[in-house]
Amino acid sequence: MVEKQIVQWLKSNCLIRNKKVKIGIGDDTAVLEYDKKHYLLLTTDIVVENVHFKLTEAKFSQIGRKALAVNISDIAAMGGIPAWALVSLGLPEKKATAFKSIFKGILQLAKPFSIDIIGGNLSRSDIFFVDIFLVGMVEKKNLVLRSTGKPGDLVFVTGTLGGAQKRKQFEFMPRVKEARIIASYIKPTAMIDLSDGLASDARKLAEASNCGIEIEAEKIPISKDANRYKPIFSALYDGEDYELVFTVSPDGAEKVPEKISGLKITRIGKLIKQKIFVLKYSDGKQIKLQEEKFKHFK
Amino acid sequence: MVEKQIVQWLKSNCLIRNKKVKIGIGDDTAVLEYDKKHYLLLTTDIVVENVHFKLTEAKFSQIGRKALAVNISDIAAMGGIPAWALVSLGLPEKKATAFKSIFKGILQLAKPFSIDIIGGNLSRSDIFFVDIFLVGMVEKKNLVLRSTGKPGDLVFVTGTLGGAQKRKQFEFMPRVKEARIIASYIKPTAMIDLSDGLASDARKLAEASNCGIEIEAEKIPISKDANRYKPIFSALYDGEDYELVFTVSPDGAEKVPEKISGLKITRIGKLIKQKIFVLKYSDGKQIKLQEEKFKHFK
Numbered sequence: 222m223v224e225k226q227i228v229q230w231l232k233s234n235c236l237i238r239n240k241k242v243k244i245g246i247g248d249d250t251a252v253l254e255y256d257k258k259h260y261l262l263l264t265t266d267i268v269v270e271n272v273h274f275k276l277t278e279a280k281f282s283q284i285g286r287k288a289l290a291v292n293i294s295d296i297a298a299m300g301g302i303p304a305w306a307l308v309s310l311g312l313p314e315k316k317a318t319a320f321k322s323i324f325k326g327i328l329q330l331a332k333p334f335s336i337d338i339i340g341g342n343l344s345r346s347d348i349f350f351v352d353i354f355l356v357g358m359v360e361k362k363n364l365v366l367r368s369t370g371k372p373g374d375l376v377f378v379t380g381t382l383g384g385a386q387k388r389k390q391f392e393f394m395p396r397v398k399e400a401r402i403i404a405s406y407i408k409p410t411a412m413i414d415l416s417d418g419l420a421s422d423a424r425k426l427a428e429a430s431n432c433g434i435e436i437e438a439e440k441i442p443i444s445k446d447a448n449r450y451k452p453i454f455s456a457l458y459d460g461e462d463y464e465l466v467f468t469v470s471p472d473g474a475e476k477v478p479e480k481i482s483g484l485k486i487t488r489i490g491k492l493i494k495q496k497i498f499v500l501k502y503s504d505g506k507q508i509k510l511q512e513e514k515f516k517h518f519k
Numbered sequence: 520m521v522e523k524q525i526v527q528w529l530k531s532n533c534l535i536r537n538k539k540v541k542i543g544i545g546d547d548t549a550v551l552e553y554d555k556k557h558y559l560l561l562t563t564d565i566v567v568e569n570v571h572f573k574l575t576e577a578k579f580s581q582i583g584r585k586a587l588a589v590n591i592s593d594i595a596a597m598g599g600i601p602a603w604a605l606v607s608l609g610l611p612e613k614k615a616t617a618f619k620s621i622f623k624g625i626l627q628l629a630k631p632f633s634i635d636i637i638g639g640n641l642s643r644s645d646i647f648f649v650d651i652f653l654v655g656m657v658e659k660k661n662l663v664l665r666s667t668g669k670p671g672d673l674v675f676v677t678g679t680l681g682g683a684q685k686r687k688q689f690e691f692m693p694r695v696k697e698a699r700i701i702a703s704y705i706k707p708t709a710m711i712d713l714s715d716g717l718a719s720d721a722r723k724l725a726e727a728s729n730c731g732i733e734i735e736a737e738k739i740p741i742s743k744d745a746n747r748y749k750p751i752f753s754a755l756y757d758g759e760d761y762e763l764v765f766t767v768s769p770d771g772a773e774k775v776p777e778k779i780s781g782l783k784i785t786r787i788g789k790l791i792k793q794k795i796f797v798l799k800y801s802d803g804k805q806i807k808l809q810e811e812k813f814k815h816f817k
Binding site: 224227231234237238239241242245246251253255256263264265266269270271273304305309311317320321324328331335338339340342343344345347348350352354356 | 525539548549564565603607619622626641642646652
């Protein structure tokens with residue numbers, strides 16, 4: 222059973238009845254009414270030993286930092302600011318003292334983003350895992366969903382993509398500052414963060430918006446860490462970039478600057494009416510974008 | 520390193536800076552400002568394979584139900600109503616289809632409590648775990664903390680205790696209805712739910728309130744499932760009762776009824792000034808209450 226089917230099952234079995242819920246399952250975060258001018262954003266993302274990291278390849282502080290960073294990235298993708306976190310840790314009994322290093326990693330990011338750790342949970346476990354529940358806030362006028370793109374909208378991406386496994390997955394700075402500028406000045410029609418890879422996540426945005434997508438192969442901004450023999454595929458499928466993909470209506474495209482706070486912004490394609498997900502080369506060659514390379518469940 | 524020291528480390532390293540946070544780490548839930556009349560309550564509790572359940576002894580639907588029930592119990596202990604949940608599941612790849620049964624168990628309780636599942640996360644994992652983040656709400660006037668008891672306050676408990684491993688851990692109905700009545704009519708000085716066992720949790724309430732506690736051995740209400748040879752110890756240390764312990768100022772004790780919605784309420788002791796935690800027998804014998812029998816980390 223593929224992940225998509227699981228999410229579909231959940232959507233149809235977990236119907237929302239409460240009127241304060243603006244968005245439930247299916248976007249980067251859930252969205253709840255807060256006050257006249259703000260929504261609350263709620264998200265959870267987990268990092269699990271042997272799936273998201275190996276103890277031989279990652280320091281505990283890196284694991285903690287990453288666990289918070291991926292959640293902050295989800296709040297950023299909605300145009301919001303992170304505020305409060307609850308942290309669940311699973312720790313093998315013999316290595317329980319690792320909790321300090323994990324928390325030091327978490328606090329490395331919590332401090333600069335002014336996130337308060339307001340609760341959590343520790344449990345023995347045969348494997349390490351860190352599950353963070355992050356609550357953020359966004360002005361109602363700045364909320365950006367992934368489901369509101371339109372055919373013809375231009376697709377942009379921040380930064381460069383590919384090869385994030387080398388270093389970036391542990392060092393990336395979630396794009397909160399940039400997302401705030403995008404949400405308030407550029408007013409994108411839709412936005413998503415890149416966790417599984419451009420091919421998978423841009424497709425998710427398109428599907429949620431009931432569109433297809435065309436990505437121009439040669440326009441994709443390639444990271445210097447990307448695989449040098451297959452740079453485009455590295456950018457499409459490696460994942461863990463934690464950059465932002467956003468869409469802008471054709472007449473809003475001139476408002477998109479080349480850089481935001483020094484970070485490169487690149488137009489890489491457009492949303493289309495036909496439900497196809499394709500990579501186009503300048504010589505006319507066109508290939509289908511595969512779904513994610515990394516699947517939790519096949 | 521014991522759990523208590525871990526929590527202490529967290530408290531002193533995760534300082535709260537945001538003014539909207541009324542309570543951070545250290546109570547049954549975190550407490551955030553919501554609107555003029557309400558607080559938000561946020562909690563997370565996890566159930567992990569081989570620690571909280573064994574697959575040979577529990578059905579997947581029971582595991583899902585329990586994962587939500589323990590979180591609802593935390594919201595109840597604050598006087599609140601559960602509202603929205605995010606669910607993180609760790610699933611071994613070969614048994615991924617179990618997610619449906621786990622969710623069916625979660626929905627068994629989510630529906631009667633009108634809890635919306637608004638988000639979550641699925642991950643491959645070598646072991647099963649279910650981590651639920653539950654958000655609830657409480658009228659400001661009904662919020663009950665564990666840290667506000669006073670020496671001389673009388674200690675009450677709902678229901679009967681002991682032997683919950685036999686059945687109750689999978690079947691208990693979190694005491695939301697009863698807690699709401701306690702919070703609004705009895706106005707207790709402090710409250711906590713019983714997850715680790717009366718000895719451990721009543722002590723936590725006393726310590727958080729900067730008091731000691733005396734429990735009268737023969738007054739403890741014993742469940743018919745408690746160990747028949749050591750009923751008092753079974754009630755004190757088995758854990759998983761998910762009943763409520765609350766304290767009432769001496770002049771408010773007459774307001775405490777014998778039953779609430781058919782559930783027995785029993786006075787079992789009092790908070791005292793001296794920081795000792797003791798079990799008293801009617802013949803004058805007095806023994807020290809041990810800390811929890813079940814520790815995650817020694």
